[in-house]
Amino acid sequence: MNVKVDPSSKIPLYQQLTQQLLLEIATGNLQNGDQLPSIRDLAGQTNLNLHTVHKSYKELQKRGIIAIKPHSKAFVIIEKSSKVKKANLQQISMKIEQIMVEANVLGISEHLLQQMFHENLRNYYTES
Amino acid sequence: MNVKVDPSSKIPLYQQLTQQLLLEIATGNLQNGDQLPSIRDLAGQTNLNLHTVHKSYKELQKRGIIAIKPHSKAFVIIEKSSKVKKANLQQISMKIEQIMVEANVLGISEHLLQQMFHENLRNYYTES
Amino acid sequence: MNVKVDPSSKIPLYQQLTQQLLLEIATGNLQNGDQLPSIRDLAGQTNLNLHTVHKSYKELQKRGIIAIKPHSKAFVIIEKSSKVKKANLQQISMKIEQIMVEANVLGISEHLLQQMFHENLRNYYTES
Amino acid sequence: MNVKVDPSSKIPLYQQLTQQLLLEIATGNLQNGDQLPSIRDLAGQTNLNLHTVHKSYKELQKRGIIAIKPHSKAFVIIEKSSKVKKANLQQISMKIEQIMVEANVLGISEHLLQQMFHENLRNYYTES
DNA sequence: GTGGTCTAGACCACA
DNA sequence: GTGGTCTAGACCACG
Structure with a gap:
């Protein structure tokens, strides 16, 4: 996992993060069934607020890309997606x-x- | 002058207006030395608030595209000093x-x- | 008479003009009893609006420096003034x-x- | 922080405020890296409108004295890039x-x- | 909670 | 008439 966001960009942080995660999936770094890092971990790695990471996960969940289970375990549930762009x-x-x-x-x-x-x-x- | 803004867009109105005015200049509708409409006039034409138009004009002034002379009805002209450039x-x-x-x-x-x-x-x- | 104003200055034009006229008196270019140029003339020389020049003359009249007679003839009625500054x-x-x-x-x-x-x-x- | 403005002065409030803030920095009350109060807080302290304070902050930002990160509660810090200088x-x-x-x-x-x-x-x- | 934007309406000095 | 400033109150997305 190698996600980076640019805090000085005008693009909202949670959107940048969402895109990055989609990229990880698109490139195969994250595959169907893989578990995503916990919100806390990812927030730590990226120096982002918990809320911000949470929002990204919710966004991906809404799009049907990942599934969020109790205890905030999140899994990829879809194959490569390339409709990102x-x-x-x-x-x-x-x-x-x-x-x-x-x-x-x-x-x-x-x-x-x-x-x-x-x-x-x-x-x-x-x-x- | 044919400027229009889309109130439903996510892009701030004053930025849309700024872009429109830049376009007017780029296309030659507004030429170096021409007068822009008064803030009030343009606000009327576009159904925007005075302040919104004012902000656009200020923006263009900051970029060195137009010159605003207070009270002196007109403001306009593209600056071309080498410093500005x-x-x-x-x-x-x-x-x-x-x-x-x-x-x-x-x-x-x-x-x-x-x-x-x-x-x-x-x-x-x-x-x- | 050698009056100049700087239109790009933030100082109001009529105040600049007033100061300039005071200077003319202070330096002796305009002496007690001398006639000031007509408002139209001065407006022409300086590329200022009639109103602006008029306001300067009124200002000087209010301070008791000049007298304005019918037909807009204005005369200096006071000796050197040095309280300008x-x-x-x-x-x-x-x-x-x-x-x-x-x-x-x-x-x-x-x-x-x-x-x-x-x-x-x-x-x-x-x-x- | 001890900022005061004089509402009866001819100098625009936002310019007074800007000067006050510059003074705070010059005297070391605000140091490089410190956080400024939020726009709302400062507006409350000074009995000024949000917009007036906002204008001051923008002014300081334009001059490269402070950095404003939207939503990210804080803004501050003196920039020292050579370009800015x-x-x-x-x-x-x-x-x-x-x-x-x-x-x-x-x-x-x-x-x-x-x-x-x-x-x-x-x-x-x-x-x- | 934050800053950013927009509207509405007001007053001012200046031209 | 102009631009400039200020206030008041509102809504938004973001964190």
Whole structure:
């Protein structure tokens, strides 16, 4: 398990966590029947509030991905799910477009914007 | 001027308005030097509260896109001092970075993100 | 007559103008008995609204510095006045102190602040 | 914490509050890393409206003096990234320039201004 | 509980 | 008429 959330992001923590857990399932790190870490454990690992982790679990339960049993034992009850992204891709795409509008207004050339993007991309994916 | 906001959206109204105004500028409907409608007028047109519109204008002012001269009916004009531009470049760069963090959390691969960026870029600069 | 106002300043235009006129009197450019320019003329020279200039003249009249006769002819009726500044000096002094507080909070050293001040001073008084 | 505002002053309440908070930091009452009171608490203490306090906090955030983490009860801490510092230096420099413009309009000589600056500097750095 | 947003209505100084 | 500020009261999502 390797879940990380970015507290400075505008995306709600519980949503980030939910996505991360879905990823774990999608990648096979968590398989059908596996037990999820306890809420306390996961809260400890991620430095998140108990409520926040609880909310994520409830969310996954509502979507029928996991089952929560007494004593807060949670199990994966579904096979790989890959319907995670569609709406999210649109969101990201919209944000990219907004940046272009803004860059254009500020007189930033297409070339410069492209350059900035790649520079950021390089920095981001080499340091993480 | 043809600005519309969606009150049922989750995106704050003042941010929607800000984006709309940026679009007006990007498309050339509002040109450098043009006057924006008064806060009251725009509030009337859009059925928004004075404060909401005011917040948008302040936002654009903060970004160096428009200039607000108190009492002097008009406010407008894109600033183009080199100082301003540097700060804006940093802002744009930060936004790009934010997108990467988000994309990463959502499980979007580096490659896919790059693809999306170029697609947007192509669409944006060929249609305008 | 050499009156200038700074439209981007936070100080109200009519107050700036009033101060400028007081300066003209203080320096002897305008002497007791001299006629002030007409409101229209002065408004033209300074690119100010008629109302704004009018307000300045009224202000000076209220202080007993000038007399306004029919047809808007205005005359200086008082000798040099030097009581312009006292309150203003305090204001400036307060603002200087505020800058120091802020600089201190930001961890700017006394030396650096001093350096910045002198640099600004040099720039300002050589270009104007 | 001992913040007071003067409702009868011409200076906007939120600016007074901002200055007070800066003073708290400058004097060491609030140290780097400390938590500020919640917006609601401070509004209660000072008999100000939520929005007024909120505006102050946002102002300080904009200047990079405090950090606001939504919902995460606390906000605080002085940022010290080098990027931030550069922007702040520019801001300070701009404020110094503004003072010069004002002083000039008010008829304060270069020499007198310099004198006032050094007097303030001496007072400030010997008493603290 | 927190901060963030929105509305409604008011007053001010300035132009 | 303008923008700027302030208050009062409301709702929201998040933690």
